[in-house]
Amino acid sequence: MAKDQKKQPRPKAETPKGFRDYFGADVTERKQMLDRIAEIYHRHGFEPLETSAVETVEALGKFLPDVDRPNAGVFAWQEAEVPGGGTGDWLALRYDLTAPLARVAAQFRNDLPSPYRRYAMGPVWRNEKPGPGRFRQFYQCDADTVGAASVAADAEICAMLAAALEHAGIARGDYLIRINNRKVLNGILESMGVDHGKPADDVLRTIDKFDKVGEQGVRQLLTTGRKDDSGAFIDGVGLSPEQAEPVIAFLTSKGTDNTQTLANLRAAVGTSEAGAEGVEELAQIAAMLAAMGVGEDRAVIDPSIVRGLGYYTGPVFEAELTFEILDEKGRKRQFGSVAGGGRYDGLVERFTGQKVPATGVSIGVDRLLAALRAKGLMGGAEQGPVVVTVMDRERMADYQAMAAELRAAGIRAEVYLGNPKNFGNQLKYADKRDAPVAIIQGTDEAQRGVVQVKDLILGAKIAAEASHDEWKAQPAQTEVPRQDLIAEVRRILG
Amino acid sequence: MAKDQKKQPRPKAETPKGFRDYFGADVTERKQMLDRIAEIYHRHGFEPLETSAVETVEALGKFLPDVDRPNAGVFAWQEAEVPGGGTGDWLALRYDLTAPLARVAAQFRNDLPSPYRRYAMGPVWRNEKPGPGRFRQFYQCDADTVGAASVAADAEICAMLAAALEHAGIARGDYLIRINNRKVLNGILESMGVDHGKPADDVLRTIDKFDKVGEQGVRQLLTTGRKDDSGAFIDGVGLSPEQAEPVIAFLTSKGTDNTQTLANLRAAVGTSEAGAEGVEELAQIAAMLAAMGVGEDRAVIDPSIVRGLGYYTGPVFEAELTFEILDEKGRKRQFGSVAGGGRYDGLVERFTGQKVPATGVSIGVDRLLAALRAKGLMGGAEQGPVVVTVMDRERMADYQAMAAELRAAGIRAEVYLGNPKNFGNQLKYADKRDAPVAIIQGTDEAQRGVVQVKDLILGAKIAAEASHDEWKAQPAQTEVPRQDLIAEVRRILG
Secondary structure (H helix, E strand, O other): OHHHOOOOOOOOOOOOOOOOOEEOHHHHHHHHHHHHHHHHHHHOOOEEEEOOOEEEHHHHOOOOOOOOOOOOOOOEEEOOOOOOOOOOOEEEEOOOOHHHHHHHHHHOOOOOOOOEEEEEEEEEEOOOOOEOOEOOEEEEEEEEEEOOOOOHHHHHHHHHHHHHHHHHOOOOOOEEEEEEEHHHHHHHHHHHOOOOHHHHHHHHHHHOOHHHHHHHHHHHHHOOEEEOOOOOEEEOOOOOHHHHHHHHHHHOOOOOOHHHHHHHHHHHHOOOHHHHHHHHHHHHHHHHHHHOOOOOOOEEEOOOOOOOOOOOOOEEEEEEEEEEEEOOOOOEEEEEEEEEEEEEOOOOHHHHOOOOOEEEEEEEHHHHHHHHHHOOOOOOOOOOOEEEOOOOHHHHHHHHHHHHHHHHOOOOEEEOOOOOOOHHHHHHHHHHOOOOEEEEOOHHHHHHOEEEEEEHHHHOOOOOOOOHHHHHOOOOEEEEEHHHHHHHHHHHHO | OOOOOOOOOOOOOOOOOOOOOEEOHHHHHHHHHHHHHHHHHHHOOOEEEEOOOEEEHHHHOOOOOOOOOOOOOOOEEEOOOOOOOOOOOEEEEOOOOHHHHHHHHHHOOOOOOOOEEEEEEEEEEOOOOOEOOEOOEEEEEEEEEEOOOOOHHHHHHHHHHHHHHHHHOOOOOOEEEEEEEHHHHHHHHHHHOOOOHHHHHHHHHHHOOHHHHHHHHHHHHHOOEEEOOOOOEEEOOOOOHHHHHHHHHHHOOOOOOHHHHHHHHHHHHOOOHHHHHHHHHHHHHHHHHHHOOOOOOOEEEOOOOOOOOOOOOOEEEEEEEEEEEEOOOOOEEEEEEEEEEEEEOOOOHHHHOOOOOEEEEEEEHHHHHHHHHHOOOOOOOOOOOEEEOOOOHHHHHHHHHHHHHHHHOOOOEEEOOOOOOOHHHHHHHHHHOOOOEEEEOOHHHHHHOEEEEEEHHHHOOOOOOOOHHHHHOOOOEEEEEHHHHHHHHHHHHO
């Protein structure tokens, strides 16, 4: 294992590059958000699944759905030689939550209910170059239905996603789920005679740039090519302008409502049966969403959504937050995508040889959390504990009794456990802990059977070196009988 | 990375050896237990910390506190060559939550409050031979105070542990926290002239067997040696019987209450100053626990607790569950230890050269969960979702509307999404899902504006191949107007 570790007198106290720690509210806020999402998933009949972080490289395979990170590698290592002889397996940290689901769906196919609805939340690891805000361990939050061929499963995922975003705190009107369907495009490609092999791949790859280069850019790239912003010339796919037109018609068929969009799509697919089937699926999804009470203001058919269209095999969906935030330079911009997913068939096939229909969605945990913080819906609010200061270290048990009483009353409390000699340090500590209240009881107060209860929020900034006497003179401090401690703290906390 | 991966047509759908998956209640029950524990830790002023799973081998070091697994290895790999030249770091998965805390305490020593109270819950990885019930990834749940020299920190940890166990569901009287102190033993060894080097190590190693071999066994092992159960002779440490006696006196000094135990310990340490200091620490802890309302029925001084005494530098504690359970052979046995901890100084020193006092506790997550299940406090109770069956696949939107209505009423519900052709399969599915209720609406019922609501708990086992008509004849099935669906389901769920 760690044979190569150099003997050094002092190891560096650092995370590996691209890894980070989460402190206090970082942890509790993410947990709170995921708990809210899990409630919704659970109510929809989804069961939690927690697979191990480590998989065999063989089982993990390599089918990253995430087009944002196509070159993502994995952290892998080879097991030591097996006692019985032979070389050890290659193991790796999971790079997403979909590959382990595929393994589970195959391994436990005789035991799991079918269809199997599961959600999974946890860290995944990517061995790629870290950058600002780009970490090699991050959270994913997925929900998938395995074994359901009907687009009812896709509609359900979209409705559930809308409910989850709202339950996490995103207001209706602040998000929109857009739905497209690979099958419609397949139909169009079929009628163009480019439905498989390299030409189909080229068209799919080109369409994936629609977000960036727009209608005219895609038209150029599908035909003769295009100069990009840097001045470099990108070769075209070589279609004739007439051949490119159905693809453009597909991408731009979004109307003012689902009915109009579906009509535009029907026109775009022409006589293609496969295309008609794809449009029919979208029509069904639209009808089901309406039946579930999900209006077009929350989830809408939108063929301009192309992310993942090359990977997925049926409906694809993407949730975007529609409100504006200020970027680091103070410019307004749309918050953008926080979740995406779709239907894919290859999931279990690698293991069993049988195609198993599956559909699912992944929420970008860090992005959604950032959105909630940007909207002021999370962060900064949590109060620290009441700090019981130590005036007389011989009477530590008395201070601990006070803290225990406060806790028994449901109030977060702690005794100062550092060196009590310098009282100023205790106040600095209380400040660092965001303590709302400090409790003080010196020998004098103990003899008189009273405690000082200091309202730190009201008292605000107290000079770190203030003496006990100066401090007592502050108006935000009240002397109360010892037995009124809880009542007084409750009064201050409100 | 995965260069050695063999090209195989069908990868095996298996977890790596020693790893496992957690399904449904496995996940939610553990989460529920940890949430309860976290509530208590939070109320005591502890902050959550979530470090990355991956550390540099350099930072991780090698100081496993866990005497149960002294040969535990780590999963490690070397980073690819750094772009700027030079070899990459060795990285490894954390093997516990203490080593990362040491790194964090050193890395962020200028930013963290001091003392720093933190809790951490999450998986750790050990590269060791898996066995029955012995996994290479498992959960730990730790709470530590870094930077507090006073034994008030130890007393607080013990009181908090008692509160956490009770809040998780272990009744008062069903657990006992036992507290010992390495310093008392140090004083005794000092007065014997064996307080450092190999003799001290030998004595510590011998004492660690007290649990197993008892008073007479330790006496033999400290002096001339002992034949073990297998007949093998274990060499003795070579002390004279007189030298061994103070150690035995220490180990057996537990009296009927703390007062008596402390008196016995004072006698055992004789004139040793270090020993007297250790006894005084235990006396303080006893007084503080009493002040916090933690009686001796919950936490008690007990010098026979020796686990970890060789690793820790001050107080050590161990929580045992005192109720009996039946083992796999139906024999009664004590449940045993579920948590342990103590004070240790070397934590941050590796990084900074400065001794930083620290104390903490680790709860055995899997063991505590097993205990709660053994007591019937968890497991098996969770009800599945209401299943809306599909009689007419053209009316999927209607069924989805029913499920959406149920969910809006706070009722867990799902539509059957498999192939609806065979109704028996739908009932099998509902059974597998532990569904309490199934909803049925065929064309006939739809036309009449009614639904069938089937009480599956009351109806119990229905033949999987029963026809729709036979099924309707069962008494546990009620026909209600469509608009009464929610009310009827509510009535059945009670």
